[in-house]
Amino acid sequence: MTDIKLLKTTSRRLEILASMNITTLEDLIYQYPYRYEVIEEKYPTDEDEHLIIEATVISPVKIFFKGKMSRMSFEVEDKYLQHFQVSIFNRHFLRQHLKLGTTITIIGKCVNHRITASDIKIKPLQDISGIYPVYSLKEGITQKSFRQYVKKALSLLNHEFDDFIPEKYRIQHHLIRKESALYCIHFPENKKDVQEALKYLKYEEFLKFQLTMQLMKQQRTQEMGIAKDFDVTQLQSLILSLPFALTKDQQTAIKEIVEDLKSPQMMYRFLQGDVGSGKTVVSSVALYANYLAGYQGALMAPTEILATQHYQTLSRFFENTDVRIELLTGSLSLKEKERVYQAIQSGEADIVVGTHALFQKKVVYHNLGFVITDEQHRFGVMQRKALKNKGQQVDFLIMSATPIPRTLAISMYGDMDVSTIKTMPQGRLPVKTQYIHSSSMKPILKHLKSYLAQGGQCYVICPLVEDSENLEAKSASQIAKAMQKYFQTQYNVGLLHGQMKEDEKEKVMNSFLNNTIQILVSTTVVEVGVDVKNANMMVIYNAERFGMSQLHQLRGRIGRGQEQAYCYLMSSSSSKEAIERLKYLEKSHDGFEISLYDLKLRGPGEVLGQRQSGLPTFLVADIMKDFPILSIARKDADEIIHDYIQNHEYQGIVCKIQEKLQVNNEYVD
Numbered sequence: 001m002t003d004i005k006l007l008k009t010t011s012r013r014l015e016i017l018a019s020m021n022i023t024t025l026e027d028l029i030y031q032y033p034y035r036y037e038v039i040e041e042k043y044p045t046d047e048d049e050h051l052i053i054e055a056t057v058i059s060p061v062k063i064f065f066k067g068k069m070s071r072m073s074f075e076v077e078d079k080y081l082q083h084f085q086v087s088i089f090n091r092h093f094l095r096q097h098l099k100l101g102t103t104i105t106i107i108g109k110c111v112n113h114r115i116t117a118s119d120i121k122i123k124p125l126q127d128i129s130g131i132y133p134v135y136s137l138k139e140g141i142t143q144k145s146f147r148q149y150v151k152k153a154l155s156l157l158n159h160e161f162d163d164f165i166p167e168k169y170r171i172q173h174h175l176i177r178k179e180s181a182l183y184c185i186h187f188p189e190n191k192k193d194v195q196e197a198l199k200y201l202k203y204e205e206f207l208k209f210q211l212t213m214q215l216m217k218q219q220r221t222q223e224m225g226i227a228k229d230f231d232v233t234q235l236q237s238l239i240l241s242l243p244f245a246l247t248k249d250q251q252t253a254i255k256e257i258v259e260d261l262k263s264p265q266m267m268y269r270f271l272q273g274d275v276g277s278g279k280t281v282v283s284s285v286a287l288y289a290n291y292l293a294g295y296q297g298a299l300m301a302p303t304e305i306l307a308t309q310h311y312q313t314l315s316r317f318f319e320n321t322d323v324r325i326e327l328l329t330g331s332l333s334l335k336e337k338e339r340v341y342q343a344i345q346s347g348e349a350d351i352v353v354g355t356h357a358l359f360q361k362k363v364v365y366h367n368l369g370f371v372i373t374d375e376q377h378r379f380g381v382m383q384r385k386a387l388k389n390k391g392q393q394v395d396f397l398i399m400s401a402t403p404i405p406r407t408l409a410i411s412m413y414g415d416m417d418v419s420t421i422k423t424m425p426q427g428r429l430p431v432k433t434q435y436i437h438s439s440s441m442k443p444i445l446k447h448l449k450s451y452l453a454q455g456g457q458c459y460v461i462c463p464l465v466e467d468s469e470n471l472e473a474k475s476a477s478q479i480a481k482a483m484q485k486y487f488q489t490q491y492n493v494g495l496l497h498g499q500m501k502e503d504e505k506e507k508v509m510n511s512f513l514n515n516t517i518q519i520l521v522s523t524t525v526v527e528v529g530v531d532v533k534n535a536n537m538m539v540i541y542n543a544e545r546f547g548m549s550q551l552h553q554l555r556g557r558i559g560r561g562q563e564q565a566y567c568y569l570m571s572s573s574s575s576k577e578a579i580e581r582l583k584y585l586e587k588s589h590d591g592f593e594i595s596l597y598d599l600k601l602r603g604p605g606e607v608l609g610q611r612q613s614g615l616p617t618f619l620v621a622d623i624m625k626d627f628p629i630l631s632i633a634r635k636d637a638d639e640i641i642h643d644y645i646q647n648h649e650y651q652g653i654v655c656k657i658q659e660k661l662q663v664n665n666e667y668v669d
């Protein structure tokens with residue numbers, strides 16, 4: 001790493017750079033432009049009013065002032081002898097240069113031969129045409145000075161950039177050299193240069209990522225776990241005692257997990273399934289197998305509500321067995337906590353369900369053998385590791401209800417094995433979903449009343465807790481008040497949001513569960529996991545504010561039994577795209593399809609919570625858009641690792657990745 005002071009710029013500027021996390025010359029070079037401005041002749045088309053043209057001034061300039069504001073106007077003629085009336089605001093200082101006969105370049109918008117210019121350059125187009133990088137910068141550093149810094153950094157580093165990509169693959173994929181790629185990304189002469197640079201850099205990023213994933217997987221398969229020994233017939237009899245038959249996908253997932261538990265290698269499996277597809281049942285069976293083998297199991301959930309619910313589900317599930325279950329959450333009393341810690345340490349507790357509290361220092365396990373985390377994207381990698389490290393050679397299962405296409409799953413969680421539950425339990429009716437253009441409950445009221453009269457319960461979801469002047473979104477507390485006023489004593493309305501204390505939340509949730517509350521107005525805290533079978537209606541306010549996968553998760557709270565469920569997506573947005581998204585949910589009930597649509601729209605970072613999940617953030621590549629490159633990089637990484645093991649080739653790059661892995665023990669680039 002080379003000290004940025006070599007740039008010889010002011011300390012103020014160095015401070016600004018440091019606040020952008022740029023402290024070395026290398027950091028500077030890896031700060032890529034986020035877009036390019038192309039200056040080349042452009043005449044407006046039917047679809048696009050933008051224009052960049054060269055023209056000659058043919059009339060005197062008129063200026064109008066209004067306070068400090070000014071508007072300048074004059075006439076020009078272009079090379080096709082066309083005349084345009086040009087207006088530009090607040091550039092009166094240019095007047096002296098706009099003499100009759102001067103050739104200028106105009107950038108702006110044009111309608112009916114009237115141009116509103118955003119910029120005027122007193123130069124012929126030829127002198128300024130080109131492609132200019134635009135960086136995301138902080139105040140105090142201009143685009144121009146940043147470009148100069150990058151240029152200086154490139155020359156100070158003496159253009160010594162080793163190609164990470166092996167020569168064989170560089171040639172095979174017709175890639176330029178790294179040095180050229182870096183130069184072209186910052187100083188392209190044309191669009192092709194940018195394309196070539198991106199092609200190199202994206203492939204390089206993906207190749208590093210795939211090599212890391214595969215080396216991690218390799219390391220892991222060498223790490224010996226515990227081959228757990230248990231009686232499968234006991235497992236089967238528990239499955240047979242369930243009130244329903246398992247779906248085919250549930251059976252397959254269980255089979256895969258059981259094989260992992262029995263194998264001497266450590267399990268590192270990702271179980272994904274649509275909301276309500278029955279993942280909890282699968283995890284319960286898996287926990288039972290681990291128990292039968294004589295080990296403790298832990299199930300970690302992202303919220304207390306969910307942990308409590310899992311605890312209740314498991315308690316019912318294991319009702320007729322000897323399994324002893326404990327719940328550990330932050331809101332337990334000190335005395336209770338002490339008792340649970342003791343039970344965990346002594347081995348009295350066979351299964352512990354809880355939140356982050358499960359991996360605090362104080363919690364010492366007797367013989368932890370299996371860890372399951374639910375809704376993996378809400379836990380950071382470090383948190384997962386902390387829990388895993390609580391035992392030796394612990395098997396590890398991650399469950400997620402935001403399913404993603406298998407190919408993408410394999411590429412993103414390349415170091416994990418993936419089980420997928422696609423089929424829904426029999427007899428499930430898709431939730432009847434309807435988009436309603438409204439900001440109030442009025443159009444739904446009739447249905448709501450008749451539904452409540454039949455004894456049903458309803459969720460009302462809002463994006464915010466309290467009213468905010470800036471946002472129009474309906475707030476949960478305001479709506480709860482209004483609904484209680486409307487229904488008077490006929491029905492009880494409850495309020496649930498993230499800012500409430502855990503015990504308050506639990507109280508409200510329990511009242512909803514036992515039907516003391518009929519209408520639960522809530523923010524998205526109910527998004528994951530809660531299971532109230534009698535609630536089969538949901539109204540979502542300002543639905544356009546939620547992501548599609550999130551809306552799908554939310555409506556997954558209803559229709560979990562045999563009854564027909566109804567979900568209303570309310571929105572007063574007039575955005576065409578927003579309406580299209582909501583209408584898509586009327587048609588599609590498949591979490592995989594929806595997440596794919598959502599991934600394409602918003603990218604994996606937004607949908608899956610990239611930052612929290614420890615998924616890699618790529619500088620230039622985009623997992624969705626550049627998926628074909630990712631697939632090729634995956635295949636190449638396979639080959640490289642194979643040749644490394646068999647023929648001791650590619651030692652250089654494999655060592656580089658291994659070094660990084662030792663430092664971070666996770667993929668971080």
Ligand SMILES: Nc1ncnc2c1ncn2[C@@H]1O[C@H](COP(=O)(O)OP(=O)(O)OP(=O)(O)O)[C@@H](O)[C@H]1O
Pocket residue numbers: 244245246247250273274275276277278279280281282401425426528529530531556560
């Ligand atoms: N094979 C099955 N047949 C019928 N009902 C089932 C089956 N498997 C699970 N269920 C029931 O379906 C409901 C949803 O199951 P479960 O809670 O396991 O789903 P999940 O995938 O964990 O859901 P979520 O993603 O919402 O947490 C539960 O009430 C469960 O008892």
